[in-house]
Amino acid sequence: MSNDPQPSSSRGTPSRRGKSPHFATPQPVQTTSPHVSQTPSTATPRGTPSRRGKSPHSSATPGQRVTSQTLQENTNKPQTTFYSCISIPVEGAIPVNSPDEEPAVQEQQPSIESGRAPRKSKTEALMAMKTRTRSDSIGEDDDVEDVLAEKYRDVPPIVPHSPVLDLSTVKTISPRPDSLPRKEPRPFGLPDCPTFYPTAEEFRDPMAYIRSISDHANAYGICKVVPPAGWKMPFVTDTANFRFKTRLQRLNSVEASSRAKINFLEQLYVWHQQQGNPRVSVPTINNKPLDLYQLRKEVRKLGGFYAVTKKKLWSDLGRILGYHGIPGLSTQLKNSYTRVILPFEEYEAKNVSKPQTQAPPKKEKAANGDDNPSRPSLSAKPMDVSPPPESPLTSTSSPLSEPPEDGEHKANGKPASNRPRRSTRMGSVDQSLKVSPLAPPVFHDIKEQKPEDHEQNCEICHKKNRGEEMLLCDGCDCGFHMFCLDPPLESIPKDAWYCYTCLSGTGGDYGFDDGDEHSLSSFQARDAEFRRVWFESHPPVKDPDALEIDDPTTSRIGNVTVSEYDLEKEFWRLVNTQDETVEVEYGADVHSTTHGSAMPTIETHPLDPYSKDPWNLNNIPIVPDSLLRFIKSDISGMTVPWTYVGMTFSTFCWHNEDHYTYSINFMHWGETKTWYGIPGSDAEKFETAIKCEAPDLFQAQPDLLFQLVTLMNPKRVTEAGVRVYACNQRAGEFVITCPKSYHAGFNHGFNFNEAVNFALPDWLGYGRECVQRYREHRKLPVFSHDELLITITQHSQSIKTALWLIDSLQEMTDREMAHRQTARATGMPEILEEQDHPEDQYQCTICKVFCYLSQVTCGCKTVVACVDHAHLLCERHKDHLTLRKRFSDEELLDTLNQVETRAAIPAAWRYKLNKVLMESARPALRSLRALYSEGERINYPLTELASLRKCVARANEWVDSANSFLIRKQSRKRSRRSRGRPPANEPPPPPSDDPGDRPDKGLDELYLLLRQVEDLGFDSPEISSLQTLARTAEDVKKRAAELLNSARQVDDRDGFIEECRRVLVDGSSLNVLLDELVELEKVIEREQLLLDLDSKLEDPESQLPLNEVRDLLARARACELPADHPQVKQLEAKQQAGSTWEDRVVAILDQPSKTIDEMTDIIKSRDHSMAVSAGPYDRLMTAIAKAKDYEKTALTWLRGAGETRPKLLEVLRTVTKCEKDYKIPAIGDIHQAALIAQDLESRCELVLINRYRVEEDMFETMRQWKAYADAHLRIFSLPSYEKLDAQLFQHYEWLKSLPWYCPEHGVAEAKPILDDVIECTRPEDDIPPLDEYLTCICTNPVRPPPPGVQSDAVQCDHCYARFHGDCANNGGSCPFCDHHHWNGSINKDRSWHSYFLPGMLLSAPDVSKFYSEEWKQLELVVHRIDRLSSVVGQFLTYVGVPENQRPEYIAQVRHYMRKLFKIQFAVAPAPEVSFGLDLAGLHRILAHRKGPVNAKHAEKLAERRKEREAKKLKRKLYFTFGQDVDKSWEDGTRCICRGRTPYLLGYSSVACESCQRKYHAGCVFYPEGSNTKFTCPVCLTRKNQPYPYAEIRVRPPPELRKPPDQFVDMRKMFEKNVKEIIYKTMNLPLTPTLFIEIVDIAFVESTSSRGAVSKPPRAVFRPQPYVHPHARPGSSNEMSHPREIPRPISVSSGSSAGAGPSSAAPAGSTPPVPPWSRQEAAPAPSSLPPPSSTNGTSKKRKLEELHAFHEPVPIYPKRRTTAAEPASPERNGMNNANGSGPPMRSPELDRQQESPRLSPSLAKIVLASPSQSSPRPNSYMAPRPPQS
Secondary structure (H helix, E strand, C coil): CCCCCCCCCCCCCCCCCCCCCECCCCCCCCCCCCCCCEEEEEECCCCCHHHHHCCCCCCCCCCCCCHHHHHHCCCCCCCCCCEEEECCCCCCEEEECCCCCCCCCCCCCCCCCCCCCCCCCCCCEEEEEEHHHHHHEEEHHHHHCHHHHHHHCCCCCECCCCCCCCCCCCCCCCCCHHCCCCCCCCCHHCEEEECCCCCCHHHHHHHHHHHHHHHHHCCEEEEEEEECCCEEEECEEEEEECCEEEEEEHHHHCCCHHHHHHHHHHHHHHHHHHCCCCCCEEEEEECCCCCCCHHHHHHHHHCHHHHHHHHHCCHHHHHCCCCCCCCCHHHHHHHHHHHHHHHHHHHHHHHCCCCHHHHCCCCCCCCCECCCECCCCCCECCCCCCCCCCCHHHCCCCCCCCCCCCECCCCCEEECCCCCCCCCCCCCCCCCCCCCCCCCCEECCCCCCCCCCCCCCEEECCCCHHHHEEEECCCCCCCCECCCCCCCCCCCCCCCCCCHHHHHHCCCCCCCCCEEEEEHHHHHHHHHHHHHHHHHHHHCCCCCCCCCCCCCEEEEEEEEEECHHHHHHHHHHHHCCEEEEEEEEEEEEEEHHHHHCCCCCCCCCCCCCCHCCCCCCCCCCCCCCCHHHHCCCCEEECCCCEEHHHHCCCEEECCCCCCHCCEEEEEEEEEEEEEEECCCCHHHHHHHHHHHCCCHHHHHHHCCCHHCCEECCCHHHHCCCCCEEEEECCCCEEEEEECEEEEEEEEEEEEEEEEEECCCHHHHHHHHHHHHHHHHHHHHCCCCCHHHHHHHHHHCHHHHHHHHHHHHHHHHHHHHHHHHHHHHHCCEEECCCCCCCCHHEEEEEECCECCCCCEEEEECCCCCEHHHHHCCCCCCCHHHEEECCCCHHHHHHHHHHHHHHHHHHHHHHHHHHHHHHHHHHCCEEHHHHHHHHHHHHHCCCCHHHHHHHHHHHHHHHHHHHHHHCCCCCCCCCCHCCCCCCCCCCCCCCCCCCCCCCCCCCHHHHHHHHHHHCCCCCCCCCHHHHHHHHHHHHHHHHHHHHHHHCCCCCCCCCCHHHHHHHHHHHHHHHHCCCHHHHHHHHHHHHHHHHHHHCCCCCCCCCCCCHHHHHHHHHHHHHHHCCCCHHHHHHHHHHHHHHHHHHHHHHHHHCCCCCHHHHHHHHHHHCCCCCCCCHHHHHHHHHHHHHHHHHHHHHHHHHCCCCCCCCEEEEHHHHHHHHHHEEEECCHHHHHHHHHHHHHHHHHHHHHHHCCCECCCCCCHHHHHHHHHHHHHHHHCCCHHHHHHHHHHHHHHHHHHCCCCCCCCCEECCCCCHHHHHHHCCCCCCHCCCCCCCCCCCCCCCCCCCCCCCCCCECCCCCCCCCCCCCCHHHHCCCCCCCCCCCCHHHHHHHCCCHHHHHHHHHHHHCHHHHHHHHHHHHHHHHHHHHHHHHHHHHHHHHHHHHHHHCHHHCCCCHHHHHHHHHHCCCEECCCCCCCCCHHHHHHHHHHHHCCCCCCHHHHHHHHHHHHHHHHHHEEEEEEEEHHHHCCCCCCCCCCCCCCCCCCCHHCEEEEEEECCCCEEEEECHHHHCCCCCCCCHHHHHCCCCCCCCEEEEEEEEEEEHCCCCCCCHHHHHHHHHHHCCCEEEECCCCCCEEEEEEEEEEEEECCCCCCCCCCCCCCCCCCCEEEEECCCCCCCCCCCCCCCCCCCCCCCCCCCCCCCCCCCCCCCCCCCCCHHHHHCCCCCCCCCCCCCCCCCCCCCCCCCCCCCCCCCCCCHHHHHHHHCCCCCCCCCCCCCCCCCCCCCCCHHHHHHHHHCCCCCCCHHHHHHHHHCCCCCHHHCCCCCCCCCC
């Protein structure tokens, strides 16, 4: 990089692309520009136009800066303006390079060994030249202001509406093109390409549809496909995270002629500068600067300078240039040309004409500047130019429009083998292998030679002398003697100097630079702002007379209406103008492998049906008919879609697709995209036209059209005779490009497209042509064409594939065999490697072609070469090279033969068909059938097969018709006749006249068939057989006619009949209908009928079946016997009588209801001689028997005589079936009873599911049902009724079990109890009232009496509570202090326990829960008592902790005791617990702690305190450890290891002298061989003594879940003599340490034996059996605790007990009206959900009797622990020795209290396990803090 100072320029400053180089005009000039800073800078901002679009060669001489005005070609034109969209600040747009840093100028040239063509490749020489001359080439002209940069200089960035693209802001649907109004012609008069509208059926298969339109579309190059209505491809891109990079496009630099002009003017200026003329004045004519490029171009067209001068064409040239009427125009033009252009042309001609051999190979440099001798030097030059071979322009392909991906090439230059391949987006192909008009460049390949030394030599004379006069080119570092140059130089130039090769390559590095990185929302915001600004400042010119048409394609941009026509016109104006430079961004070639496809895929959206749609671009390349599915790896952009994000005016330049494939482009949403297409057949014309438009560009870049950076105005293209078509693509439409067709286009605004390639079989020829063209230009192909052909042969072996593959496979095989023959001619050894190699291992390092089938390898190199370039692979001898083959010659030829064989199958079949048709005019039908069958088996459409199928089908139809004569069909009466054999003397019956036996075709049809076969033209055996049959039929017909003619004159009737029968037998075998034979049959039939009548009517009393009588009458009429024939009359009389009787039978059987008597009467009316049919008679007898069966069944049910009672469904089914046909009285009676029973069943079912409602008492109603059913319906099985009856019995039993049930009145007297419970359980009454006089057990305060009135109040000596006199008399002691009021000793009216009420609630039957008022009262009592129990239980748990026993809780205790005293019955969650008893004990403690109220009280308290202290000193702590509760192990030990280590079994043990337990010596660290007495660690720890052999650490109980570093501080616990655990934290042990675990802690009396825990006396609740006051002695109303809930009594539904004759309804009687028939009952939903019917049980614990005492005994907290709480360390205070304050409320308790469906007591009964040890559930242990 050059270190020369450079003027800094702002981002987006226009470059000299699109402007004239530094040629001065005659106008006055300024030496400095007011807009240019004079401060030099070594850094150029990212994206400056001097880097993007300007050639580096036009540097000005230092001190002679060319100003902006000197660069203006036309001073009369307005100032050149520049607009760059990247100057519009948008939030979310991130510059790819920082604005403060210069982008990397030195770009490494891709390795020659690379397997893929890069998107941008710049040679080192041009980069070096650009770097050195950058500072000199930037003049004040580069600082033309960016209009948009000035406009948005101080404007904050535009904030997009949302980081996620709002699809409602873009066009996602578009009108169908056929519905749009007619518009003006397209600019340049271009015709539109065809638009196709497939139907839904055609749209199912994309490849089939594209094949159907390909011939039409190929004539246009492109076409548009509009999907059918209803097809909507979803857009699935994550717009919040989707980001992409853009490319900057300067519109007036992409046009070919514009860029060629700029390149020429720069070359011209640099050359003049190198010759010492830095300021060349541009000549002016008529005050206008002369266009030097156009002048040179027209002069060349006219033959050159000397031809124009000789022919005196300068004046004509002036008119061509647009000058008219100017004096001396010819002289001015000639002088200007001679002074400015001609010297440069002569210099150029001299260098071009130099022989090529003068220049040695160039010393190519690596990226770091060092020589790279191991790399072969390649050079290329076009045929019409001969620059020195060392030109850096010719080493590789020219730059493309995108840089290679990061990491695509490894450091050693080899491509990564596991990366998906990427398309290079180059072009598309024609079937014929024609040479393109663009002549391929000529590459002068030579072997790489090691340089002998590093001394510089002259590139002209090749000498190394006179180095002081050697001039080095600043572009390629080649040396030239100054005197060898033409013209020679006198001195070394002060500035940069370039050789002709580098100078002629000006502009060869053109490409698109990187823009910003965007999200879709930021790109949308920039495009919207740019469109608005541009069209508001450049509104389109509208015709004032034009009519306003509602055009959906017209857009409203700001305040301007812009049509698609206006935007297209404006685009081409900006491309062609030099006055306005517009720079836009284009998000092209966004890889879907990186950013994801915008269409759903099976991997990302497996449930979306469009992920499997064949028109999904992810599926198009791999559908069955696409050839690209045979490519073994993914190619990004070719087999994997690329996405394109366009903005206004962004463009894609002329190109065709990679390998000349098809492409398909879909627009997801957005503004219109305009396409231009050129048919593939005009591709050569187009290439010629664009080369003629800008020959200099193709001279510098022969592969320019591969680069997608050049446009050419469609008008200029059409003027060159090239067909150009256009179309506008809108949202939801496809555009398809055809093979080899060139296409270009631009975007009308923000849009999103997706594209991919595919190939059809017709592409193969184009693909091979493209591969050859790539090889000529040494361009990297995308995939191996030969490998594709081989893969197709391996995976598709159909005939269809073989037909279109054979030509390409034949060409490949011939070419490969020729290459192998060439290699073998040199004696090259061969090897066969049958596995595939990575592509870089079979790509020619010279021409870049893929040599899949064979490659030339060298042992000293890792690269390979094709056979044609094998001599360039290595400098060693050819015998060092090896031909490596992928397939042997035999395999290749065998593959070709197999394909040829498959491809020849259709032709072979056609040959056989032609041979059969040519051998005979009437081919055999068998041969035609064989050919047809063979053709059907060929899996390929044969055009002749349809005609053959039609011919064979017609012949088969004729043969079938012929066989109808030749093959007699089976007689339908033969099976019936075979049942009986006629007697031997009876003649055989004549043929029947049944139509099924008689032939249905006569001689006319037979002769017609014979005439038809003459026209069909085939031969078969049936033809001769049919002719024989015709002759035989004619003979039989003749014999029958003779017999009929002689019938009346014959005398011997028997002989005549016999002859007739013989003729009939002969005719029956013909299968031809003959009228004469029919007449003979009638003659024979008459004779036979007369014989039958004589035999069957001989006895008048004979019984004939009616059907036989009818048959004889039918035969008589057929034989035309007269009606007055005696036998006919007799038959008719029998038929009449029988038919009349049968009609009566049918009539009675058809009646809907018939009686048994009616049917019996018909049987009796029948005469025995009457002819009747067996069918009606049998049906009548069956009906009578069935009716009698029904009657018998009904009578059996009515009498109840059956073994089992019938089910209603069975009865109703029988009745329904019977009443459909018969009318039986017994059936009617049973039917009415069944309907009543069914109604009762339905009502019972509704009752059982709580859906029955009546106004009366439900249980009284059910009692009435029971009474009626027992009296009248016991004959039926009624399951629902019986279930209800059982539940009704259970209900009354359950009602009797209620404690408040009165047996005398037979009702449950719950009202007083319910009132007391409601009064005492109100939630708002949980807090005691603030009344100091409220001390009595009742709810009335004990106030002092009025003065002078004596009080009847009584005061307790212990708690000093005052009571009313009446209240004190109830029990005779203080209810607060005396536990006898609460332990059941004092008899009360309600002496039961609340624990058993939930069990009674749950044990009630369902009918009680649904309809019983008593159950609802009990439910209310249970829920109320449960809530009170929960509140009191929490309070007791909280105050049970000694720290919480404060005197201020006395009021709360008394408040709860008043409630329980009024309720009377015990309240607690366990049967052995009474909260009243607990509260009484707590009251004594709190009253004692309250302090004395007088001196006597103080003395008594002091005495009791001394007793407790003395008792406390007598007890000590006793610890229970894990070893104490463990069982002895197998070896008798109970060791520290606790039996957890199996290998210690049998280990030496030692016994403790204190507890006599054995321990493993090793576990307790007891020394081996020691004779000292051993006391175990457990005993010593329990005595608070140290263990001599190890440290002892005591762990807390595991349920406390303490950290592993917390242990029990035994010393402090013994010192304080407290049960609460005291913890200490200890580090990891460093000495032998034993760990033991606490299980329990208790106090023991010091005088008691070890382990005996003293238990203080406690008050025990002793419930008394409850007996209702009205209960009689010995009644079952006594309620004990726990009470047994009576089991529900079930009633067997199958039993018939009690349903004897006395209770059954009499037979034939109708049951009376049921009692519920007058009730208005309607089903209704239940008001309450039915509770669970689970019965709760409780296991009663043993109770300990209270010791004898003389005064009330206080209830200590310890009793609360043992009786009310489980012995858990947490509740004993072991979890917090220093904790104080009320614990937190249990969340589980909150949930239970909030749940209205399951109360705590119900939860205990239903959910608690039977083995629960605590009488109070854990949920009650969390207390509620007392409220003040």
